[in-house]
Amino acid sequence: MTQFQEKTISRKLIFRGCIVELYVDQVQLPNGSYSTREVIKHPGAVAVIAITPENRLVLVRQFRKALEKTILEIPAGKLEQDEKPEACALRELEEETGYRASKLYHLTSFYTSPGFADEFLHIYVAEGLEKGEQQPDVDEFVELVEYDLETCLEQMQLGLICDAKTVAAIYYWQLQRK
Amino acid sequence: MTQFQEKTISRKLIFRGCIVELYVDQVQLPNGSYSTREVIKHPGAVAVIAITPENRLVLVRQFRKALEKTILEIPAGKLEQDEKPEACALRELEEETGYRASKLYHLTSFYTSPGFADEFLHIYVAEGLEKGEQQPDVDEFVELVEYDLETCLEQMQLGLICDAKTVAAIYYWQLQRK
Numbered sequence A, B: 001m002t003q004f005q006e007k008t009i010s011r012k013l014i015f016r017g018c019i020v021e022l023y024v025d026q027v028q029l030p031n032g033s034y035s036t037r038e039v040i041k042h043p044g045a046v047a048v049i050a051i052t053p054e055n056r057l058v059l060v061r062q063f064r065k066a067l068e069k070t071i072l073e074i075p076a077g078k079l080e081q082d083e084k085p086e087a088c089a090l091r092e093l094e095e096e097t098g099y100r101a102s103k104l105y106h107l108t109s110f111y112t113s114p115g116f117a118d119e120f121l122h123i124y125v126a127e128g129l130e131k132g133e134q135q136p137d138v139d140e141f142v143e144l145v146e147y148d149l150e151t152c153l154e155q156m157q158l159g160l161i162c163d164a165k166t167v168a169a170i171y172y173w174q175l176q177r178k
Helices: A084-098 A149-157 A164-177 B085-099 B150-159 B162-178
Strands: A009-014 A022-030 A036-039 A043-048 A059-063 A070-075 A076-078 A097-111 A120-131 A141-149 B008-016 B019-029 B034-041 B047-049 B059-064 B070-072 B077-078 B099-111 B119-131 B140-149
Touching: A009 A120, A009 B008, A022 A070, A036 A164, A043 A059, A043 A084, A043 A097, A043 B070, A059 A084, A059 A149, A059 A164, A059 B162, A070 A164, A084 A097, A084 A120, A084 A141, A097 B162, A120 A164, A141 A149, A149 A164, A149 B034, A164 B099, B059 B085, B059 B150, B059 B162, B070 B162, B077 B085, B077 B140, B085 B099, B085 B119, B085 B140, B119 B162, B140 B150, B150 B162
Parallel strands: A043 A120, B047 B119
Antiparallel strands: A009 A022, A022 A036, A043 A076, A059 A070, A059 A141, A097 A120, B008 B019, B019 B034, B047 B077, B059 B070, B059 B140, B099 B119
């Protein structure tokens, strides 16, 4: 599908932070004209679908500064440098929820916001859960919550579960239950 | 859940573009210590799940500069200033695919990347599709593709369908079919 490609004429780094980098690209479009693209670079992240033996989805409640509110999400976190997604998934699950998984399998991976960011999120399903202690990062404040499918669907309806990965996870869980 | 709130000490605008704004916030954490948050502001967007009378999902193939590749997604686009999400959904569907919908209902809305961005995506299901002509924006190059559920699942497996909203849409479609 090379006919759609946009040729980079120039790229300017606007900001390099701890999480994101922002670039502004000048591009040549397939019809020869020129345009500008704002591009966010992100290290990538993982998220974990963990169902307890009591058939409840493991969630964390946390404040999200970008939203200025507290929401409910499946456990997730960004990849550290050179970290394998599987290792990151096991680490984030244990840090945020205290759960250790004896088995992990890769469900899918997706870009969260392809219109402006390259964040690539790997979703894993954790099995063989064993409960330990939460060990959140020093600047992370999370509360563990466990909901059955009906409550998850209610919380979605109420807009308290309201992020892409958690909605996808609940649809997936619902599919497994049918 | 006010105990998790992060108090904004200062906010610095780093960049204001056509699509995104980037801020760096100094925050005080619930334990009293300080940290930094990088925040992307985005105007919000819509996406449309449209199933043809032949039971195929309407998709568009387009080049995404942030990813430097061409991917397959459900029709979507960002909200123009003061635009109602419903109007935006009908507009984007018609512009990108040529399809007009006689009925639209709201399925769900979610944040795509709550860790760093406030993009809020409204997902609609379109019904009563009628085919017309594509009218993409001048700087938009999209190809219409229509796939049945099995092909969508294959394309997901192959990583050619690889964005959050389209994966969520396919799970949702699969749920409707069960």
